[in-house]
Amino acid sequence: MRKTRMKYGGIIMRMCVVLGAAVLIMGCVAVGEEDQPKSIFAKDNLVAWCIVPFDASHRGPAERAEMLERLGIKKVAYDWRAKDVPTFEEEILAYKRHGLEYFAFWDWHPAMAPLIKKYGIKPQIWKTFGAPATGTQDEKVQAAAQGLMPLVEQTRELGCQLALYNHGGWGGEPRNMVAVCQWLRQNANADHVGIVYNLHHGHGHIDDFAEVLKAMKPYLFCLNLNGMNTGAKPMILPLGQGQHDRKLLEIIARSGYHGPIGILDHRANLDAEKSLKENLDGLKRLLQQMGYAASTRPEDGK
Secondary structure (H helix, E strand, O other): OHHHHHHHHHHHHHHHHHHHHHHHHHHHHHHHHHHHOOOOHHHHHHHOOOOOOOOOOOHHHHHHHHHHHOOOOEEEOOOOHHHHHHHHHHHHHHHHHOOOEEEEEHHHHHHHHHHHHHHHOOOOOEEEEOOOOOOOHHHHHHHHHHHHOOOOOOOOHHOEEEEEEEOOOOOOOHHHHHHHHHHHHHHOOOOOOOEEEEEHHHHHOOOOOOHHHHHHHHHHHEEEOOOOHHHHHHOOOOOOOOOHHHHHHHHHHHHHOOOOOEEOOOOOOOHHHHHHHHHHHHHHHHHHHHOOOHHOOOOOOO
């Protein structure tokens, strides 16, 4: 009887050890999956940009929202022209119906302020700024910053971030954008002011992009991608077709930037859905070449 109890006791002990090990392994696997850092290139972190006036199919708000839902892109930066002002509210409602985030608004229009309040949206406001005609560098920075103060105060009151947008010239140079952000944060308590950087307006900084990105990173609210060739030939190019695309993506991946990533249309001769799809496919190929796991890449559809 004693031998029998010892025999079964040993069996039970071994079973407990095996079960305990299995639970431990499963727990480690689960923790490992949860703890994996989320890729900034995952589709739910992507922002559709330049898809309104540049859409060859001239979609309205409802059709645009349906297109984005088909593509599985959940964030939209809204660019507009004068003809689009009457449909500002309709655009907001279409995005809400389709579960899209109204992520950013181009430039500014007074018609947006009551709509932001009415619908409780908090879009980034993407704004360019020019160069003061005269003065030292410090004087130009101060003058540019002070010229932005009305919008700085309005976005503060609305609870929106204000992102300085590079669009060429002095106001599009990263060091000047950083300097204006610093001035506003230090002198106007404007921590809601930052930068949205567009590769398609940054061909002059391909070679020193790593240094430029490092300088901008503390202020960077969004980073918009583009296929990049030397000399902007052409200026707008789908991702994966530029000679510098993989190098630039690798720099971004190593930089520690964790914010949203913009995907560009900006080709008026092409349907916006086709244009965005080309960029999504190009991004996916580049990430495959870089060795990204499938779960961190943008996938087809939803």
